[in-house]
Amino acid sequence: MSVIYVLLAISIAIAVVFFIAFIFAVRKGQYDDSYTHSVRMLFEDEIIKEKNKK
C-alpha cells in the first residue's frame, strides 16, 4: 500500500503543473478579456486568392 505515496506525489505534481500554467496564463492577460475570443473563433479563414500582378 505504500504505493500510495507515489500516487499522491504524482497527482500533486501534475496538479501543481496545471496551477502554474494557470498563473502563467493569467499573467499574460488571457483572462482580461473574456468575450472577444468567442467571436473571433467563429471567423472563417480566407481563401487566398491569386492576385493578378499588374
Add this chain to the structure above:
Amino acid sequence: MNHKACFHCGLDASKSGITFDKKSFCCNGCKTVYEIFSTNDLSCYYDLQAAPGATPKEIEGKYNFLNNETIAEKLFEFKDGDFRIITLYIPHIHCSSCIWILENLNKLLPQVSSSLVNFGEKTVRITYNGEKLSLKKLVDLLCRIGYEPYISLENYESGKKKIDRSIIYKLGLAGFAFGYVMFLSFPEYLQVEGIWLEKYKHLFRWLMFIFSVPVVFYAAQDYFISAYKGLRSNLLNIDVPIALGISVLFIRSTAEIILDIGTGFFDSLTGLIFFLLLGKYFQQKTYAFLSFERDYKSYFPIGVTKISTNGKESPIQVYDIEKGDRLLIRNEELIPVDCILMKGRARIDYSFVTGESEAVSKKSGDKLFAGGKQMDGVIEIEVLKSVEQSYLTQLWSNDVFKTNKENAFKNLTNKISKHFTIAILFIAALATTFWLIYDSSKALNVFTAVLIIACPCAIALSAPFTLGNLLRILGKKKFYLKNASIIEKLAKINTIIFDKTGTITANKSSKITYEGDQLSLEEESLLKNTLRGSNHPLSRALYDILNEHKIVTLENYKEHLGQGIEASFETRNIKVGSAPFVGYVSDLVTANTSVHVSTNNNYKGKFTFYNDYRKGLSNLFKKLKKDYDLAVISGDNDGEKDNLTKLLPTKTKLLFNQKPDDKLEYIKYHQSEGAKVLMVGDGLNDAGALAQSDVGIAISENVNVFSPACDAILDASKFNQLFNYIKASKGAIKIIKWSFVLSFFYNIIGLYFAVTGQLEPVIAAILMPLSSISIVIFTTISTNLLGKKII
C-alpha cells in the same frame, strides 16, 4: 416611398442617388469606405453584420497634433526601434464586423503587423512599424474607414494602467485547493475500516492542511482585512462573520488533526472561501468599457494648433496653453479654454455645457467658453484662461462632487449582517453554557460548531449574484449602472425629477408646423432656394422639410445675421426670418422659435419649431404618477408650458428658467424633507443636480458623451422603459429577501446539528456547499425570470 438603406451604414440612401457596384449609399464617404474594402478583398466585413459601418467624418488636420513627438510618446504602450504598440479606444466598435475589420488592418496597411480587439473595452491594440508608418497616418486611415479613435487627455495622463488580477489568482488558488482537499477527505468520509487508514490518515490530514494554509492566508486575506477595518470603525459588516467563520474553521481543524480528534473541516473551509470569492469575482465583472469616473480631462483634445506670432501653425499640448496664445479651432473641434473670438465665423454648439443643441452664433470680440464645439469652419481665438481655470473645471470643483455618496448608504447586506452576527454569537454562547452544565466535554465542540455552520456565505452571496445578474440584464437593455448598490437605491426612491431639454425632448429633431396663408408653388420654390444658401440651423431644418424644387440662381441674395434673409428672383422677392425683419407686428409674444415669411412685402405666415418630445413620454409619466412625485425642471423659458401641461398628468410640477444651481437647491430642499430623489438629466449643466440626488440618471443619445456625475446611463431609445427598470430594481430587492429566507432555513438545519453536538465534518461539507450553490441557482434563475417578465 422607396426607402433604400445605405449598404455601408444603414442610414437612408433614397435621397442621395449614389450607387456603386449595384449598391446604394447615403453619401460619398460611405461609398469610399466600401471601395476601400472591396478593392482590398475585405468585403467580408459586410457579410458578418448588415450595415455595420459608420460615415467617415471630415477630419482635415484634426490629428496633426500626433506629429508632435512628446504627445505621441505618451500614447505609445511600447516603443523600441521600429516596433510600436498603441492601444486606441474606438467607440464605434459594436459588432463582429468591427472586430473582423480591425483585426484585418494589415490588409489595408501592410506596415501593421497585428491588431487585437478587446470588445468589452472597445479598444484595439495595434502593433506596427513606426519607421514606415506614422501614427497620424494610422489614425487617418482608421478615420477614413469610419473607426475614428477617441483620444483624450485621460489616456494621455494615466499612462500604463496596472491591471489588478489578484481576484483571479485567489479564485484559482481556492478552486485548485478546494478540489484537492475534497479528494483527500474522501477516505475518512467513506469510513473504511482497516489498518491502512490508521496508518495513512495523518498523511491525508496534513496534506489537507498544507493546501488550506495558502487559501486561508492569501486567498481569504481580503475578508480579514475588511473585517478588521469594519470593527475598527465599529461597523459589523458582512465580512466580520465571514472572517470569524473562516478563522474558527481553520483553528478547530488544525487542533483536531494535531490532537488526533478528527479529520478537521478543511474541505468546508476551502469550499467556503471558493464560493465567496466566486461571488466577489462575479461582482467585479461590471461594465469596464463605460468609465464612470471621467472628469473634465476626458472631454478635451490633447493637442491644439497654436498660431505663433509670425503666423506659423504648430501643434501644442493642451496643458501648455497660456493666456494670450492664439489658437486655431477647426470644424467640429472642442474649444479647450475660455477665450475671445478673433477671426472667423463662429457657431458654437454648447450642448455639452448647457444641454441646448442649437448652435449659438458669435462674432469677433465675443467671449467663448470651454466645452463648446465649433460647427462652422475655422476660427482663430485668443486665450483668456488656461485649462485649469476655465468655467467647466470650476463647475466640477463644486463641493457636491467631493462628498462620496457611498459612505452614507448602508446596503441591505450590511444591515442584515449586523443582526446575523449578534444572533449567532448569542446562540453560540447559549448553547455552550447549556453544554458546560450538562456535559462539559462537548462544550468547545458545540461552540465552534455553531460558529462554523452558521454560514453567512449565503447572505454574502445572494446580494452579489442577484444584483450582479440584474446589472448585466439591465446593461443588455441599454441601462448601464455604475455599480450594484445603485439598484438598491433605485428601489427606495419616492420622487423623480426630470430635466426638459435633451431629457424628455429628443435633442436632434424638432417638429415644424406652418401657420398662415398657403404658399404658392413659385413662392415655395423661392423659399427653398433662399434657404439653401444659408447655414443657419433653422434654415437647414426648414430646407429639409420643404419639397423638392428646381434650383435657380437668385438675384439679390442677402443674409442679415441674427435677423433673416432676403432674396429676389424674377418678379418676386422674399423675406425669411424674425418677425420684425419680415415686417410682421403682432401683439402675441410667443416664446417659441419661429421663422416668418413674407413675399413681395405681404406677410404670409410662420414656421414654428416645437420641441419633439420622446416617444412614450405621456405613458411613462402616467405609470410613474401612481407611486412617485414627479417634477420637470427646465433651464428653458416657459414657451412649452401649455404643451407639457397637456402631455403630463396633473400635479406634475413644472418649473422653468431654472439655472443649474437652482436645480441643485431644489433637490437639496426636498432631500431635507425626507424625499429620496431620482434625477434624470443630461449635459454638463445638470452635473451638480445629478450628483446631489440619491440616484442620478443621464439620458444619452451616444453613450460615450455624458455627464460624469451620474450613477447610471440610460440610452435615449429606452427612455420610455424607465418605469420597468425601476420596477425591476424593486423586484431584485424582493429576490434578495427571499434568498435570505432560504439561507435562514439552511442555517436552522445546520444549527440543529451544531447545537446537539452532532456536527460531523461530513455534514458540514455537505450543507455548506449545498446552501451556497442553491442560493446562487435560486437568485440567478429568479433574476433571469424577472428580466424576462418586466422588460
